[in-house]
Each structure stands twice: as C-alpha cells, then as structure tokens.
Amino acid sequence: MSAVFPDLRRPQYPSSPEVLLSALAWSVVPRAEGGDKAGLIYERFAATKGVIIQQTKPSGSEMVRFGEQLSSFGVRALGEPKYADVAEAVATSLNGIRPLKGKGRSSSAIGIAPALLQDPVGGLSAENPPNFAQLINTIYALGGPDIGTTAAERWFEAARHHASQAPLSGIERALATGTLAGLLRESDPWPPTKPISLKVSRPSDPPPWWLAEVHKNGYATPFQWFRVAWDRLCSPDWHERLPARRWASWAICVLRHGLAFTFLWEANFFTEIARGVASKEIDSETLARWAMVPVRPLVPYRRGSVSEMNVGSSINKALAIGLACREAIEELIGEEGHGVTSLAELVDLLRKRAGQAQHAELARALTGPSAGSRLGNLQETVRYSLLARTVASQGDVDHYGMLKTVNRNYTHVLPGAEWIVVMAAMAAPRPDSVVRLGDVMQSIKALGFQPRIDFLLAELERAGLCASSPDGDEGIEINLGFGRG
C-alpha cells in the first residue's frame, strides 16, 4: 500500500559523499552471496568498533598482484615490467577526497568498478546504514511520472559509458577480477551489460494524490529539480562530454543538493500542513499549494551583517519544526487517508480528525520541538550535504558546496567555485544549449533556493559563465564552456 505522504526514509550523512554513488552502484550490481559480511571502504585510516570493514585499496604485497592484473588487461609499463609502480599509480589515481575527520577515504567512484570499492556500511562505519539507493530512487520517482526506470538505473548508463573508455576500461577489468572478485557473482559478466536492481532499493510508491497534484498544477519542487537534473546528467549528451571524474563530481553535487533540499521541502510541507490544520484560517486549496510550493525560500539567504547572513540556525530550526510536525500529522492521520485524491482533500480530512488534544499537539510541534537522534541525523544530513567539506589537504578542496562555515557560530551561503557551474549546467538540456540567467533562476527556484538576481549574476561572472549581457536581467546568456558543436 502506498503511503499517505511522500515516504522519504530517514537519512544519515556519509563523511564521503562518494558513498552515495556507491550505494547506487551496489543497488544495481548484484553482490555475491556472503559478500556482504564486511563493509567496504577504499582506504581505512582508523579501526572501527562493532562493524567489520574491509579496505579495498591494494596495499603492501597486494600491489604487485594488482599490477599483474592490470598488466593482463593492457595497463602496463612499456619495457621492463614495473607492476608495483603501475599499481601504485593507478590505485592513487582512484583516491577520492579525504575528509578531515573521517575514518576512511572513499574512491572517486568513477565508472562502475571504482564505485563498488566502498559501500554505505564502510562509508558510514555503521552496521545498519540508511538505504541510500532506495531514498535516492524515491526522490527521483517523486520528481515526475513513472517511466519504468530508477535513478540507480540511469546512473548505470552513464557509468557504463565511462567504464568502457580507455584507460579506465582496463582498470575496471583488473578490479573486477582482483579486488572485487569475491564480492561479485561469478556468473555475472564483466563489464555488466544491464542493471539488475535490488528489490529493497526500489522506490516507495508516491501517494495516490501526488502525481496528479504535481502534474495538474505544474508544481516545481526539489524532487522535480532532481529528476530533471539527474536525467540530464545521465544522458549521453552530458556524460559523453564530461571527463569521468568530473561527471562523478557533478553527480555527487546533484545528489547532495537533491537530498538536502527534499528534506528541507519535507520540513516545510509538514509545517505548512500542521499550521493550516491548527488554524483553519486558510482554505484547504491554498494550504495545499503553499505546502507543495514553499512561499519562502528553503535556504533563507539574504545580504547583511555576519549574523544576519547566517543560515545554519534557521535551517536547523526549520528541520526541527518540520520533523515534529511530521510526527504529529502522522499520529493524527493514523491509518486513514489512503484513498484521498488530492492534498486539499487530505487537509480537510486532517481538520476533521483534529480534536482539542491534537490541536494542542500541533501547536506544541509548531513551537517547541524536542531533540532526538532522528532530528540530529536529519540536520546533519542537510547541513553537511550543502556545506563545503573540510578536507585533509589543499589538493582535496570541495568545489561543490553551497554553504561555508565562516566561524564556529555562523554558516553562510558561499558557494564553491564549481557550484554555479553545476547549477547553470543543470538548467540546460544539453551542453551546447542556449541557457539564460532566467533559466538558471527558474531551475534553482524549483530546488527551493531563491537568491537575488545580483547574487546569481555575481556567481556567474566569477565563474566566467556570462557570455553576454546586453539586456541585463534574465536575458543574460550563459556560456557553459562546451562550445556550440
């Protein structure tokens, strides 16, 4: 039975977001029976308690063997064999960003095999991590009509392309027959020819009213933004133009923003519903619209003093209220509401069911939410998804963050150098499309972020993306840098 409300499983943020791609990878590439006894991480720096984690990056004597495997698939030194040196070079080239405080480092998750070199258990050092693939597939499903595919399956198309390109193709084969040999099913071919989706990673069904509501009214939501961005990025137009590592970085950026903004949207959704049910002043149609399309930006960016520009506390507060409202609303609806065909109808039902005690509960949720591990995980997920990561070395800078910690108390909207590039690119159907400032504004607005035009213009100018500005305003053309064919 489908849920009454969009069913987003509770998240937890991995210190290496490459794990998000790895979760998608392991959801469409079957694991060998018994291959999941240990979690996987590419490089481990510290021991973990209560969970077995296996390092997949070759070390010590494994290097020579990895070098021999590489050699057998054509990646070898000309002249005298230097197995260890070549293996070391290849292994280092697959390093992902090293987080400052993490217990391990992920691989860069390019192609298919390198994406399989870690999993959520290893990435989070947790025995029961969230099912990221299911969560991402659900966000994707909520973003548009059912077309019989999932976010993970779309990823597979792009990853397969990169995996087929030299020199990555040889490295992929060496990893599949070496490091990953015991983890993959022997009967499956390498490279895999089609995605085989795990049942547990299938998306939750959208509520019956969802798609009709979204389509009828043309609502632009973070789900729709993610769906459009992911479909574009995974299409040949984009994945054939971007280098493998750049594509993976962009994909992680889209995943991070998709995750963060859908949970911010969810918080706003339940807050609006709770407020409307509690007050009854607003008609249910209007309330439904405000719940679906937030009236205020989900990240309340504005210019001002250091403290006025802080968005950290308002994000945390919105999530706290939203979670409390969600719990109160779920309690109120109970087992009812499965047959409703519109959100307004659902609001009417909630209003009918709300007695004095429920009103008090909603009022409490709207004012004084209590803390808990669910809330902590949620706030961390949103915060760290958007925040530029603190990294161990200068070469590992996170260029894709949207927020930056300016001091211990304040977090500002200070996008990394490549943030605006990804945002602008995802507003363009193809790399060589004509895209204008208005398109970028519209796309970012769907995500739930509504900065002033001068903020976007400054970011675009800083990134050198403005191709012309004779008209100013939304007509400014953006040059994505890929040429016009």
Added chain:
Amino acid sequence: MNAIERLQMRAFGGEDVAARPDAADDDWWPKGPLLPGVTELIGDLAQRPFASDGLNIYFLLGGAGNGKSFAARALAMRLAIDLQGSGELARRKYERSVDGADVVILNDATIANRAEYKEKQSVALAADIAEWTHRSATKPVIAFCCVNRGIIVDELRALETVQGVSSEAAKRLLRWIAGVAESVAEGVEVPPGDFRPPLLLGSHYRESSSTIDGTKVRAFALSVDSTSIVSRSKQGPKKSAARELMAEVVALCLPDAQKRDPNCPILANLINLQSAETVDAWAGILEGAEVASGRYFSYRDLWALIALTVVGPRVAEATSGAQGAVGGVDALLHRHSQASNATERLEALLGLSQHRLSCALYRAPVPREDGLRVEYPPGTPFHGGLILVDPAVWGGRDTEAIESAMAEVALGGRPSAVLRTQGHPLSTLWTPFDDALEQALLEEANSPGCMDGHRRGLISWYSAYLIRLTSLATGNIGNKAAIQVLEECRVACKLGPALPPSAIDTGLRKLLLPDHGRAGDHKVMMRAFAARAEPLDGDADEALPTLAEVIHVGSLSMRLRQRNGRVVLECHIAGQDRTVGELTLDLPLVREALAWSEGKSGQTDASIYIEPRLERCRASSLSAMPASFKRLVSATTSGHVELAQ
C-alpha cells in the same frame, strides 16, 4: 529651470528618462542618431516592399534605454500616424490602418494589461503574435515590436505552462528571436527573394520568412544594443554620438554655469569640456570602459554619463534641505564660503571634489578627517567598466610624473606648480576650483595638528585626484595594454573566426596547457582521473607514482569568435572543426595572459577567478581529445614511465 537643472533631471529621473512612443520630444534636447540599421529597417517597413498579405513582423531587440521607443516614434512619423493623445499612461500597443493593412506598434516594455490579457498576461507577446497571425489570414498585418530579450525568455518559459496560446507561429517566432531556432520554420522556408533581396545590415540583423499554419510570416529582427555609441564612427576620426551629444550639452549648459561661483566644480567641468580634446579624451575613456566591461553603453547610460560628468553624482554629500546634485553643490559652496578654519574649508572642498568630472566619472572616494573613513559616491551599472580603467587604481602612463611631483609637498611646495612648469598636460584642465582644493589640502596636511595617518591619506588621495584629472587631458587610462589587446581581439574576429593576436596567443596557450617541463618540451602532463584538470608540477606529494596523461600542446588549437557582443575563445582539436571548450575572453583573462608573458602568471588580482574557468575549459577540451593524442604514464618526481593502453 536652467540647463544644468534640466540635465540633472534627465539623468536622475525626470520625464525624459523613459521614452514613450506617443510622447512628443522636447526639442530643447540634442538628439543622437538612430542606431545602425534602424533607419534602414524603418525605411523598409515604410516602403512595404512585400505583397499585401500575411504577417510582416519587425523586432527591435535590446535592453532599456537603447532608443527603441524613439525609433517607434520615428516610424509613426514616417507613416504619418499620429500617436499622441493616447492618454497619460504609456500604452503597450498602438494600432492604425494604413493603406489597407493593419499597422501595430508594440512597446513590450509596458506591462500588459491584466484586464485585457487575463491569464495570458505572462505570454502577452505570444498572444499578440497569435492574434495577428489569425487576423492576417484576411487582412495584412504589419507589426513593429520593441522587445527586451529577457521578456522573450520569460515568455518562452511561461508558454510551457500557460494554456490557451496554441499558435505555432507565436512559438516559432519567439524561439527564433531568442536564438534557439535558426529560422522561423522548419522545412517550409519561403525563398528569401519572394518580395525583395535580403537587407544586408550586418551581423546584428536577421530575417526569415515562411508559411506557418497556412499564413505567410515574414520576420525581421535587429539588435539595437550590439554597436557602440561612444566609439568613433567610420564617418570621421573623431565623430561619435557620445562626442557630439556632449559638445551640444556643454554649449547649452555653459551660459548658466558662468553665473555660478568661481569655485563651483560644475563650472570647472564645463570650462574643461569646452575643449574638443577633453571631450575626445572623455569619450576615449568611455570606449575603454566598454571594452573592459564587455558591455556597450545605451543611450540612457550615455545621458546619465553626460550628466554625471557635468554635474557629478546625485548624492555625493549629505546636505540639509538641498535638492539633487546641483542643490548639494550649492550647499557645499555656501559651507565653503562660511568656513572659519582650514579644516572646514577643506571638508567642503573635498565634498565638492566629487562633482569634478574626473572624480565623478571614476567614482573616486573622499577621505575624511579621522583618517580611516572613506566615502564612496553611489555606484551605477556603468561604473563596472569605468572602475576597470581608473588610472589611479590600474596605473596609467601619467602616474610617474605626478608621483614625483607629490614629493614637493614635503618641501612645502605645490605639486601643480611643478607640473605646470614642466608643461604637464594637467595644465590644460587646471581651474580655480583645483587651485582652491590644492591650497586647502596642503594647508591642512602641513598644519601641526594634522595627524600622520590623515596627512598620508590626504596626500595619497590628492595624488590619485591629479592622476584621474590628467586622464581627461591625455586620454590615458588604466589597464590600457590589456584593453588594447582585447579590442584587437574583438576587431580580429568581427567578420568571423580568427586566430588570437600574437600578444596573447602564447599566454593563453600556456594558461590552458601549462607546461612545467615534466614531460619534455611542448608537452603537458595531466594527472589522470583527477578532480581538477591540472598539470603535475612536481609537488612533494607526487613522490609516489602517479597516473598521468601526456599531451602535446599543439594538439589543441584556439580561435576567437564574437558572440552577442562578447569575444569567445574556442578550443578545438588540431585538424578538427568542432569546438570542444570555450572561454569568454574578458579583461581579467587577457590581463592574466599578458601577465604570463611577464612571468607573473597567477599574480593578477583576478587569478583566483580565472583559474576555475581555465580548468573547466581544459577539462572539457582534454576530455574530447581522442586517446591517440594522449600517452599514459606513471610519473614520479624522478621521471616517468610510459604505459601501454
């Protein structure tokens, strides 16, 4: 109201700021010429060379203040259509019947009336085109539309959601204007010569015709914002709309200015601007600012610039009860005349200095007594370019002589006296105001009570004041070398793709493919599968073997192309035509390329913003490069070993 006050009103919000097709011109004001192609287009419409059928639609495209409404009024006059008396408010559409055809003049800057357009308000232009197409099946329609491209983008987006505008012609025309479609129709193009040979007005003009839904549709689009009104025209070496308008305004304002206080900076400005050489230098500075910002000034910008140069900024000094810039100047002149000591006198003169043409143009700050606080007058969109050519910030040619003359202050002398004795160009612009300012400033700086920090601040500011003023005599601007190269690039590719000029060719290539000598001459070694497409440069962390790709720098070719007024650097694989990477060639990038040839690459103020763009272009270009152009190596600091693939 005298001429100076009228000028101030025009620049800062008077009735003449936004033109209306139905509002009569004030003949007192001089008029600039119509932008290139507009006269020809109006003539084409007036002659109506096409058969009397279908929809013939003319678009003037461009941002606000480029003279579109002025052109619409010129068209109405040509067709003897009386648009006046249409009401107090600007209207969106003016319709008249002329020789059996419906002529519609549409001013899209005016927001469509909600009552008239209802739910189609957000797609008003598309709705209008749909209606004209429908009407033209029985009676020819000629439409002349003044349109901002931003509105087209909005409408195209809104058309995806708004129901009720199903006209194919409207959608195709909007896509064509926006540059998304090459022609107004696919596969049913009517031969161009069906009514006359195509007009050859330049790259800023397009025309297309076809039959859509059974109706003949002819579309003509002219961009009115893709030519400069400040650069010299081909008609003569010193002629441009900016120069001519400024000269005429000076002639109008000077009689009123001569009645003002001898210490008035407005009078000083007009005295200076009487000289054709000063006007020429002023226009040259604007030309440099256009090149630097990559954006042409509109007529509205130009009027504001003329007013700014003559009168100064509107709110340069907080004054009690004073109205506008002229009122502010009057209040400051009064304060100056009433000053009881040197400090008060200097404060008033520093406030007045913001109205001096050079300070106003470059938006010079004013130092204050506490030594730390500096006040900037309000900025405008066009200051973005002017700030980039400020000789006091970016080092003009006149800097050295002025800085040596400033040594005179320590000896109790006057820098202006030294410069004027040397025949320095500053002499031609020196006025009683400058004399009073220098005297008051030196008196304050040399007084025993002047704190050291304040004294240094005053002297430094005054040095910048003289440099800025001198630029109005010599035309020398900051960043001149980079601006010249950028202009050279723009000229080189005006008629089509061109190679980068030799002055920056090597610099650009080295920036894109930095060769650190690790892989041999003319080869660059790039880390494989790296987050950033950056070359290996022998850092300590590369002691471990690193997987890298070696590429010959000659594998990548570059060419320049103009697109929508900006110069774009396109990268393509040697021997292939397809563009694989692009960079907008702007002033910071040219400066970075020039800095490379001086061995200072990475040291310009914009390096931090340039590098991500270069890296992105590099990544895109190298990604498209066939494997046969790359050699895979395992590199260490001691060398590299080539790998088979």
